[in-house]
Amino acid sequence: EPEVTQTPSHQVTQMGQEVILRCVPISNHLYFYWYRQILGQKVEFLVSFYNNEISEKSEIFDDQFSVERPDGSNFTLKIRSTKLEDSAMYFCASSAFMNQPQHFGDGTRLSIL
Amino acid sequence: AQRVTQPEKLLSVFKGAPVELKCNYSYSGSPELFWYVQYSRQRLQLLLRHISRESIKGFTADLNKGETSFHLKKPFAQEEDSAMYYCALRNNAGNMLTFGGGTRLMVKP
Numbered sequence: 001e002p003e004v005t006q007t008p009s010h011q012v013t014q015m016g017q018e019v020i021l022r023c024v025p026i027s028n029h030l031y032f033y034w035y036r037q038i039l040g041q042k043v044e045f046l047v048s049f050y051n052n053e054i055s056e057k058s059e060i061f062d063d064q065f066s067v068e069r070p071d072g073s074n075f076t077l078k079i080r081s082t083k084l085e086d087s088a089m090y091f092c093a094s095s096a097f098m099n100q101p102q103h104f105g106d107g108t109r110l111s112i113l
Numbered sequence: 114a115q116r117v118t119q120p121e122k123l124l125s126v127f128k129g130a131p132v133e134l135k136c137n138y139s140y141s142g143s144p145e146l147f148w149y150v151q152y153s154r155q156r157l158q159l160l161l162r163h164i165s166r167e168s169i170k171g172f173t174a175d176l177n178k179g180e181t182s183f184h185l186k187k188p189f190a191q192e193e194d195s196a197m198y199y200c201a202l203r204n205n206a207g208n209m210l211t212f213g214g215g216t217r218l219m220v221k222p
Binding site: 004031035042043045048055056085091098101102103104105106107 | 155156157158159162199201207208211212213
């Protein structure tokens with residue numbers, strides 16, 4: 001069964017550094033998402049992406065965050081200048097169409113020092 | 114604003130006992146509700162969605178609009194059901210999922 005894949009599984013970064021989290025959505029899916037889960041808290045929506053542009057974003061997704069689909073397979077989340085509070089598990093998801101279920105990757109654990 | 118509440122962080126039952134994981138939501142429109150499951154060291158997986166009205170792995174969930182609930186039930190719990198269970202809501206205006214805090218189900222032998 002096709003899966004969403006995320007790399008790396010764990011990223012450790014110094015505060016203030018830029019970090020890029022990578023995702024390969026399921027190949028025939030058109031909608032892509034990022035969520036995050038701070039330790040002990042809820043899974044929170046960050047952004048959704050369709051047709052090469054952001055379709056929806058939350059208040060969390062401020063100017064420090066950006067998303068990109070640099071080629072036909074990858075979907076990336078960039079945090080420009082990381083803060084301690086960015087430490088979390090980041091999940092990528094994709095869905096075939098807008099009202100179809102979202103399939104999640106294993107997540108990337110981001111640790112900011 | 115939409116909100117999903119799972120009042121129990123931990124639910125512990127014996128094998129063969131009935132299970133009910135509670136989920137309440139607040140949303141003024143017509144939501145779509147989901148249950149996701151996360152087994153140990155695995156990814157979030159869709160368990161079921163209310164519009165499908167199906168039973169997966171013996172679990173069922175009925176959307177009760179009057180009580181704004183979407184409780185997950187199984188008549189006889191199995192040890193392999195032990196996992197984190199997340200209730201989630203999608204509104205009819207967009208595509209974002211709003212998650213509850215999750216309930217850890219432990220099924221003891």
